[in-house]
Amino acid sequence: MEQILVNGAYLGAQYALIALGLTLIFALMNVLNFAHGQMYVLGGFVTYTIYGQLGMPYALALLVTAVSLAVVGAVVERFLFRPVIRRSQRDESTMLLAAGLGFFLDAVILLLFGEKQRGVPKLIDGVFNWDFRVIMPHDRILIGCLAVGCIVLFILFMHFSKTGRALRALAQDRDAAQLMGVDVDRYSMTGFALGAMLAGIVGGLLVTITGVNLGMGGPTSTKAFMMVMIGGAGVIPGAIVGGVILGFMESILLSALASYGDVTYLLIFVSLMIFLAIRPNGLMGKPWG
Amino acid sequence: MLKIENVELYYDHVYALKKVSLHLEEGETVALIGANGAGKSSILRSITGLSKIKHGSISFQGQEIHHRRPADIVKSGIIMVPEGRRVFPYMSVRDNLLMGAFSRTDKAEIRQSLEQVLTRFPILKERYGQSAGTLSGGEQQMMVIGRALMAKPKLLLLDEPSLGIAPKLVADIARAIVQINKEEKVSVLLVEQNSRMALRISHRAYALTTGAVAIHGKSSDLLEDERVQAAYLGGEL
Ligand SMILES: Nc1ncnc2c1ncn2[C@@H]1O[C@H](COP(=O)(O)OP(=O)(O)O)[C@@H](O)[C@H]1O
Ligand SMILES: [Mg+2]
Numbered sequence: 001m002e003q004i005l006v007n008g009a010y011l012g013a014q015y016a017l018i019a020l021g022l023t024l025i026f027a028l029m030n031v032l033n034f035a036h037g038q039m040y041v042l043g044g045f046v047t048y049t050i051y052g053q054l055g056m057p058y059a060l061a062l063l064v065t066a067v068s069l070a071v072v073g074a075v076v077e078r079f080l081f082r083p084v085i086r087r088s089q090r091d092e093s094t095m096l097l098a099a100g101l102g103f104f105l106d107a108v109i110l111l112l113f114g115e116k117q118r119g120v121p122k123l124i125d126g127v128f129n130w131d132f133r134v135i136m137p138h139d140r141i142l143i144g145c146l147a148v149g150c151i152v153l154f155i156l157f158m159h160f161s162k163t164g165r166a167l168r169a170l171a172q173d174r175d176a177a178q179l180m181g182v183d184v185d186r187y188s189m190t191g192f193a194l195g196a197m198l199a200g201i202v203g204g205l206l207v208t209i210t211g212v213n214l215g216m217g218g219p220t221s222t223k224a225f226m227m228v229m230i231g232g233a234g235v236i237p238g239a240i241v242g243g244v245i246l247g248f249m250e251s252i253l254l255s256a257l258a259s260y261g262d263v264t265y266l267l268i269f270v271s272l273m274i275f276l277a278i279r280p281n282g283l284m285g286k287p288w289g
Numbered sequence: 290m291l292k293i294e295n296v297e298l299y300y301d302h303v304y305a306l307k308k309v310s311l312h313l314e315e316g317e318t319v320a321l322i323g324a325n326g327a328g329k330s331s332i333l334r335s336i337t338g339l340s341k342i343k344h345g346s347i348s349f350q351g352q353e354i355h356h357r358r359p360a361d362i363v364k365s366g367i368i369m370v371p372e373g374r375r376v377f378p379y380m381s382v383r384d385n386l387l388m389g390a391f392s393r394t395d396k397a398e399i400r401q402s403l404e405q406v407l408t409r410f411p412i413l414k415e416r417y418g419q420s421a422g423t424l425s426g427g428e429q430q431m432m433v434i435g436r437a438l439m440a441k442p443k444l445l446l447l448d449e450p451s452l453g454i455a456p457k458l459v460a461d462i463a464r465a466i467v468q469i470n471k472e473e474k475v476s477v478l479l480v481e482q483n484s485r486m487a488l489r490i491s492h493r494a495y496a497l498t499t500g501a502v503a504i505h506g507k508s509s510d511l512l513e514d515e516r517v518q519a520a521y522l523g524g525e526l
Pocket of ligand 1: 300301304305323324325326327328329330331332
């Protein structure tokens, strides 16, 4: 039991971080970033290259990952989403654009890094063992703590920095934020960069545990959507709650249903559908649109 | 100080303003009255750059501003309190007020402005940490006026500050507008459907009908004007 909870917390922290990036972009620009999972994979490959291939320090690799994904996010906002949002009248246009971007990033990743599963050397050896009730490799503990640390930093940033305040204001009332002098273009770009950076950081964290491969992008996007739907789209606590819930569901169901084969996600999907039928805005979501 | 000349504005080919001209001198409170849909908000949106005008020009302190972006217009000293208050509902009163000072960088003076706003509207002190969405309509209106003052504006644009506010509070808000104009030397362009209140607290006024200025003059004269009484003051007390 304790083991399942610890696994759930570990997984939940990673998931929450992914969901935060997605929900931030949605709240700011009303864009569902279907390419979020691909940004996560890209982050994993950047860390793989710098830490795994070039043998540089992990901290540096994670930093470079964060910066490169922020740049990718900024460029994508500036040259793809901004012009499309400006000229189109329908939300569907940005959804198609995001889906297309997902396929494009898949292709770029295939070209640059190939289709093989990639791993990196273990960060630290050793296993934490509490009486065989909780067994957790040290590197998992480290990565779990780093994820929690990033979540805390993100929340502090959103609440106590001027930029974070402007991003929240923009998400809550676009016109009013403009009237206070917030430059919408600039802060949309900042928000998109930040969202992509969060996805990339999780990629950089998890590559040290589970490795990374091209096929992870799509499923990760799907999971991120589920978390955001569970918690409620566009709200920070919603993303965290959704991430933690999905993390725990996965860890509990995986061990409870181990003997029935691979039905965990089938069950999760079914329960999500029922849940959304009852609460279409998620646990704490605002109505859409 | 503010000069609007022959401004035209369209929404999807339907005109909202046709050849509107008006001006406002430093230190003045100018009222803009007119029925629903007359184009009052459209004038304010044109000044702040939220809506782009098709023809004409808008200049502030001698410089054309109608091609500038909203953020730059705020920097030049114009701030607007939008219709319907538009608070940031999930942010605290404190954060809402600080958003007003977004385009300022003088930290110490921002703190001083915050003190001034809290002194002017003591109720905001009591609600300081509360989410703005939980405030009453009147409290929200005071907060958004305070939020605008946080920008240390030269020109304050108010869009229907009495809309949906309890009658007792309307008087408070009217008094606050007069004080802000006098004590803080902020010029005010006041849009109101409550024409009587607007004419009482303003120096001059423009009455709008379907996107054009119909009558303008000194507010005290307009209060007595028969056409104004028939068209804009009828029924109200
Ligand atoms: N976003 C918009 N899209 C289309 N028409 C609009 C929009 N905003 C205002 N209008 C129209 O422009 C005219 C003037 O509106 P507005 O400036 O809001 O008037 P007021 O503030 O005096 O009530 C009205 O006929 C209104 O229907
Ligand atoms: Mg209006």
